[in-house]
Amino acid sequence: MKTIDTHDIDLRPVSKIVSEYGSGQDSNLIAILQQTQDEYGYLPKQALKEVSRLMDVPLTRIFGIVTFYSQFTLVPRGRHAIKICTGTACHVKGVNEVKQKVKDQLNVVEGETTADYQFTLETVACIGTCFLAPVMMVDDRYYGKLTTDTVTDIVDGYSDDNT
Amino acid sequence: MLKSLKSYDDLVSMRKSYDKKHKQDLVKVSICMTGCRALGAEEVYDEFRKQVKKQKLQDKVEVIETGCQGLCARAPVMTIDPPGVFYGRVTVDIVPDIISSTVLKGEVINKLCYAAAGKKIPYLKDIPFYSKQKKIVLRNCGIVDPKNIEQYIARKGYTAFAKALFDLEPEGIIKEITKSGLRGRGGAGFPTGLKWEFCRKAKGDIKYLICNADEGDPGAFMDRAVLEGDPHAVIEGMLIAARAIGSEKGFIYVRAEYPIAVEHLKNAIAQARKLNLLGNNILGSGFNFDLEIKMGAGAFVCGEETALIASIEGKRGMPRPRPPFPANSGLWGKPTNINNVETLANIPTIISEGSEWYKQLGTKNGTGTKIFALAGKVKNTGLVEVPMGTTLREIIFDIGGGIPGRREFKAAQMGGPSGGCVPAEHLDLPIDYETVKEVGAIMGSGGLIVMDSDTSMVDISRYFMEFVQEESCGKCVPCRVGTKKMLDILTRITEGNGCRSDIEDLKEMADVTKTASLCGLGQTAPNPVLSTIRYFMNEYEDLLK
Numbered sequence: 001m002k003t004i005d006t007h008d009i010d011l012r013p014v015s016k017i018v019s020e021y022g023s024g025q026d027s028n029l030i031a032i033l034q035q036t037q038d039e040y041g042y043l044p045k046q047a048l049k050e051v052s053r054l055m056d057v058p059l060t061r062i063f064g065i066v067t068f069y070s071q072f073t074l075v076p077r078g079r080h081a082i083k084i085c086t087g088t089a090c091h092v093k094g095v096n097e098v099k100q101k102v103k104d105q106l107n108v109v110e111g112e113t114t115a116d117y118q119f120t121l122e123t124v125a126c127i128g129t130c131f132l133a134p135v136m137m138v139d140d141r142y143y144g145k146l147t148t149d150t151v152t153d154i155v156d157g158y159s160d161d162n163t
Numbered sequence: 164m165l166k167s168l169k170s171y172d173d174l175v176s177m178r179k180s181y182d183k184k185h186k187q188d189l190v191k192v193s194i195c196m197t198g199c200r201a202l203g204a205e206e207v208y209d210e211f212r213k214q215v216k217k218q219k220l221q222d223k224v225e226v227i228e229t230g231c232q233g234l235c236a237r238a239p240v241m242t243i244d245p246p247g248v249f250y251g252r253v254t255v256d257i258v259p260d261i262i263s264s265t266v267l268k269g270e271v272i273n274k275l276c277y278a279a280a281g282k283k284i285p286y287l288k289d290i291p292f293y294s295k296q297k298k299i300v301l302r303n304c305g306i307v308d309p310k311n312i313e314q315y316i317a318r319k320g321y322t323a324f325a326k327a328l329f330d331l332e333p334e335g336i337i338k339e340i341t342k343s344g345l346r347g348r349g350g351a352g353f354p355t356g357l358k359w360e361f362c363r364k365a366k367g368d369i370k371y372l373i374c375n376a377d378e379g380d381p382g383a384f385m386d387r388a389v390l391e392g393d394p395h396a397v398i399e400g401m402l403i404a405a406r407a408i409g410s411e412k413g414f415i416y417v418r419a420e421y422p423i424a425v426e427h428l429k430n431a432i433a434q435a436r437k438l439n440l441l442g443n444n445i446l447g448s449g450f451n452f453d454l455e456i457k458m459g460a461g462a463f464v465c466g467e468e469t470a471l472i473a474s475i476e477g478k479r480g481m482p483r484p485r486p487p488f489p490a491n492s493g494l495w496g497k498p499t500n501i502n503n504v505e506t507l508a509n510i511p512t513i514i515s516e517g518s519e520w521y522k523q524l525g526t527k528n529g530t531g532t533k534i535f536a537l538a539g540k541v542k543n544t545g546l547v548e549v550p551m552g553t554t555l556r557e558i559i560f561d562i563g564g565g566i567p568g569r570r571e572f573k574a575a576q577m578g579g580p581s582g583g584c585v586p587a588e589h590l591d592l593p594i595d596y597e598t599v600k601e602v603g604a605i606m607g608s609g610g611l612i613v614m615d616s617d618t619s620m621v622d623i624s625r626y627f628m629e630f631v632q633e634e635s636c637g638k639c640v641p642c643r644v645g646t647k648k649m650l651d652i653l654t655r656i657t658e659g660n661g662c663r664s665d666i667e668d669l670k671e672m673a674d675v676t677k678t679a680s681l682c683g684l685g686q687t688a689p690n691p692v693l694s695t696i697r698y699f700m701n702e703y704e705d706l707l708k
Binding site for chain 1 (some may be wrong): 200236238294422457459460462474475476477490538544576623627636
C-alpha cells in the first residue's frame, strides 16, 4: 500500500482539539483521538506525537489505545467508506456473497483502501438495521436488501467518474 | 422557547399549557425518521411538510417525526390518526394521494396497508404485530417526536422523577424497584434494586451512574431504538437512579456506530438542562445531577462493566477481575452503578404505576416486559415488546408472521454470541431468564434471529466464534487462545476437513474457556457451539462424514 508523507501536516487543529478538552484530562484521550481522526481522516503519526506532547501522556499509551479500538486507523482512508454489516441477520441472509462481490469489484480485502484512494472497505459487526439485511453503509447512507447484482451498481455510483 | 422549571408546579403547568396549545382535533401524521431513514423516510417527510404548507393545511394536520414504530419490515412506515391507519412502503409520489384521501377524508389506501394471509389490515389496532404486544419501554417510541421534550412532558414525562424527588426517600425508591422484581435487561439479569442498594450503601463522597448503551450484540437493536425514539425516558430513568444511589454525575456510554442515537441524546440533554431537569437545584429541590455522553470507539468487550469503566477513563477497554465490584470501586475508584438502556427506560413506569402493577406482568422469574429485536428469516422483522413469559411461537408466528417462503422454522438464536439456539421443540416455552437458560440459551439483550431450514447451524456456530475471537481483548489466556483454537476446529469442520475427535476437543475447550475466562465475553463465548452440538449434532456429523 502507498504511504503518504506526513512530515508536513498542519498540527494546529490538534492543539485546538486538545485545548477544547483541556490537556490535563486523560479520560478525554479517546474523544480527542476521535476528533483528530475526523479532522485528518486518519491518525497521522505526527498528530499522535503532538497529542502525546500536549497531554503529557507517553506515545506508547496512545498507540495502545489506537490499536485497541477498531474505529481508529493509522493509515489514510479512501474518499468513501464502505461498511458492510456482517451481523447475524446479514450473515444468514447471505452477506458473504455480497461482500465477495465488492472485494472482487474493488480488488481489495477487508480493511484495505483502493490504490486510487476512492474506497476503503470495512466490515462492521452489526449496524442495528437488521430488517434491511443484508445491509451496508457508504459514508452515512444505508443500502439495504442487497444482492450481488444491486451492490455493484451502488458502488459504481460512487466511483469518481460518476460523482 | 424553553424556560427553566423552578418547581413541581411549573412542570405540571407546562404539561397543561402544551395540551391547550395543541388542538386535539388535528390529524396526526407520524412518520418514523430513525430506522426508516434507510429506505427514504426523510424524503417522504419533506414531501409531507411541503404539501401541508402548499395546501395550507397547518390548522388541520400535524406532521410528527418519530422514532421506531416497530414494524421495520414495512419501512418507511407512518401512522395517520384519526383514522388510526398504519401505512408501510410509502413513497414520495403517493404523498399527495395520502393527504387528499386519508388525511382529509379518512379513506384508506389499500396498497399501503399491512397484509396477512391475503387480507389487508388498515388499522394499527387490528394488526396482530401490534395488538399482541405490551408496550412499556416503547410506550412513546414511534409516537412522540424524540427531539421535542414538550411532547415527552405532555405524555406525563418526568412526573415519575418528580414523584421520586418529592414523595419518596432514596431508600423508598430502591424498595419499590426491588419489589417490582426488575432484572437487568443487558443480559445477565441481575436484580436492579439490589444493584442500586449496594451502590447506595457503599462508602464514598462521590458516586457515579453509568448508562450502558454500548449495544454490541450483532442482531440486537432495541437500545438503539429507545435512544433514538425516546431519549428522555432514559434520562428520566437515570435521574431516578441517581436520586436513589446518591449520585450527582452520570455518563451515557454509547456506540459511535449509532449516529442518530448520539444526535438525539445530545439534543435531549441540552433541552433537559434548559428546563433545569438536569443541573443544580433541579425543580427547586436542592438535588443536583448532570450527564455526559461518552462515545465508544468500536470494541465489543466494552459492554462488560469493568471494561466500559476503563474506556470512560480513557484507557484500553479491558476488563479486570471482580471483586471489587463497581458498586464499591468503579469509575476512578468511586462507587459506580451501571445499568443498561432498556433497564433504565423501565424505571419511570415502575415509579409512576407502582411495583404491584408492574409485577402483574410477566412471570415469577422475570417481571415486566422484554423487547426483542426480531430479524433473520421471519416476515415481520422489527422491534417487539411482550410480557415476559410469552412463548417463542407467539413472537415468531403470531407477531412475526412466520417464516417467508415455503421453508420451515429451524431454530431461533437468542442472546447473540453469548447465547444459544432454541430449536422447534421448544417453541412453546414461556420465555423468561430461567427457562431460556434451561434450554441452553440466554435471554441476553434480546436479539432474536430466526433461522430456517436453509441455515447451517455449524456455520452459525463458526460465525459467532469468529466474532468473539476477533473481539476477545486478549488479556486472559483461556479466552484469547480458547476462542482461536475453537475457531480453527470449526473452520476445519465447515470446510469438510473435520475429524471425529474434533467434537470432543471442542467440548473440552468450551469447558475450559467457560470456567477459566476472566469476564463474561470468554465465559459465554462457547455457548453457541455447545448449544448447536446439543440440538444439531446431526449437522456436525453430516460434515464429518
